[in-house]
Amino acid sequence: xxxxxxxxxxxxxxxxxxxxxxxxxxxxxxxxxxxxxxxxxxxxxxxxxxxxxxxxxxxxxxxxxxxxxxxxxxxxxxxxxxxxxxxxxxxxxxxxxxxxxxxxxxxxxxxxxxxxxxxxxxxxxxxxxxxxxxxxxxxxxxxxxx
Ligand code: FES
Numbered sequence: 001x002x003x004x005x006x007x008x009x010x011x012x013x014x015x016x017x018x019x020x021x022x023x024x025x026x027x028x029x030x031x032x033x034x035x036x037x038x039x040x041x042x043x044x045x046x047x048x049x050x051x052x053x054x055x056x057x058x059x060x061x062x063x064x065x066x067x068x069x070x071x072x073x074x075x076x077x078x079x080x081x082x083x084x085x086x087x088x089x090x091x092x093x094x095x096x097x098x099x100x101x102x103x104x105x106x107x108x109x110x111x112x113x114x115x116x117x118x119x120x121x122x123x124x125x126x127x128x129x130x131x132x133x134x135x136x137x138x139x140x141x142x143x144x145x146x
Contacts (some may be wrong), residue, residue, distance in 0.1 A: 068107070
């Protein structure tokens with residue numbers, strides 16, 4: 001399997017790993033098939049994502065895509081972040097092998113789930129598709145404490 005240099009870089013040196021205390025939006029998604037879990041934390045001021053961090057318990061591609069996703073949304077508005085697609089993340093990483101594309105979907109979903117949480121917290125109507133918890137959250141693994 002061939003990974004691009006960028007994928008290897010983001011896998012070996014993931015950006016923005018960790019948690020944000022008192023985050024304005026937190027989203028957790030999982031892939032029921034592989035059991036991988038991704039958690040996204042957002043700090044939002046005036047509808048701009050001023051900080052984004054993630055924790056991913058999953059494969060290398062999931063780590064690289066969540067790392068890239070945080071880089072792509074930081075400094076952008078909530079609206080722009082909602083437009084982030086897994087395709088854009090994959091492109092920014094210089095591509096992913098076909099069997100790893102589903103891993104990038106987690107990154108897109110984690111951003112959406114965190115933004116949905118933010119909308120809920122500020123009482124704004126959620127006018128976008130939110131990944132369904134039953135389908136995406138893995139019940140097999142507990143997220144370990146660091
Ligand atoms: Fe599960 Fe990549 S194999 S997210």
